[in-house]
Amino acid sequence: MMKRKSWLTWVIVLAAIFFVVKKEPQLVPNTVATVKQTTVKLQPYFYLVRASINNRLKTPLTKETAQAASTDTTPTESPLKNLTTSNTYQYYFESDVPANVRQVFEQAVTVYNQTGLVKLVPGQGKTNKNKVTFFVYDKKLTDPASETVELGNGGPTTLAWNSYAVNSGRAGLNLAYPYIAIKESVAIHELGHALGLAHNHDQSSVMYPLDQGLTTLSTADINGLRAIYAK
Numbered sequence: 001m002m003k004r005k006s007w008l009t010w011v012i013v014l015a016a017i018f019f020v021v022k023k024e025p026q027l028v029p030n031t032v033a034t035v036k037q038t039t040v041k042l043q044p045y046f047y048l049v050r051a052s053i054n055n056r057l058k059t060p061l062t063k064e065t066a067q068a069a070s071t072d073t074t075p076t077e078s079p080l081k082n083l084t085t086s087n088t089y090q091y092y093f094e095s096d097v098p099a100n101v102r103q104v105f106e107q108a109v110t111v112y113n114q115t116g117l118v119k120l121v122p123g124q125g126k127t128n129k130n131k132v133t134f135f136v137y138d139k140k141l142t143d144p145a146s147e148t149v150e151l152g153n154g155g156p157t158t159l160a161w162n163s164y165a166v167n168s169g170r171a172g173l174n175l176a177y178p179y180i181a182i183k184e185s186v187a188i189h190e191l192g193h194a195l196g197l198a199h200n201h202d203q204s205s206v207m208y209p210l211d212q213g214l215t216t217l218s219t220a221d222i223n224g225l226r227a228i229y230a231k
């Protein structure tokens with residue numbers, strides 16, 4: 001009974017605050033006006049089925065080749081572009097993430113921490129701090145004619161106050177294809193997205209849009225992190 005009452009009190013208090021904010025936004029300056037809407041950008045990551053039949057990646061996807069290939073700096077995902085954010089993240093696993101997936105994500109965390117540009121520590125992040133959530137999902141190939149299989153997806157989700165962003169990144173692996181998806185290279189790619197790295201069509205980048213088994217960040221990938229976290 002006590003619990004129910006305090007719960008109700010909170011609802012009333014929150015409703016009152018919401019009412020004031022709606023009616024009199026000038027009473028709460030720098031709250032309503034300056035918080036930009038959340039931008040979500042999760043991107044799927046693929047394995048080229050054709051590559052396992054022919055020579056691996058001898059013929060990259062034609063629609064991908066038109067995109068930027070940079071040996072200089074891996075680009076930034078649009079939600080984090082032109083924004084400043086903290087380089088410290090708390091990361092945690094959703095409860096249904098199996099041990100083998102946790103292991104490859106832990107390896108990916110180590111790879112990024114070794115750059116010294118970001119600091120990922122285990123823990124459940126507060127809403128106003130940067131965090132990464134690791135997850136799993138199950139998505140089977142729906143188009144049998146498709147030449148690619150989805151291995152994972154990930155990306156940043158930002159909430160920005162003027163030029164400062166709080167990033168709630170997400171990185172997930174597709175359990176429908178465990179032998180090709182639960183890999184350190186895939187985890188590194190997805191965590192890269194969660195931290196704000198976009199695709200780089202240079203084949204030495206871990207952010208190349210097709211899995212190549214890379215587990216070492218390229219110079220461009222490190223410069224990409226520097227562009228986000230060391231400005």
Ligand SMILES: [Zn+2]
Pocket residue numbers: 043044045189193199209
């Ligand atoms: Zn990707």
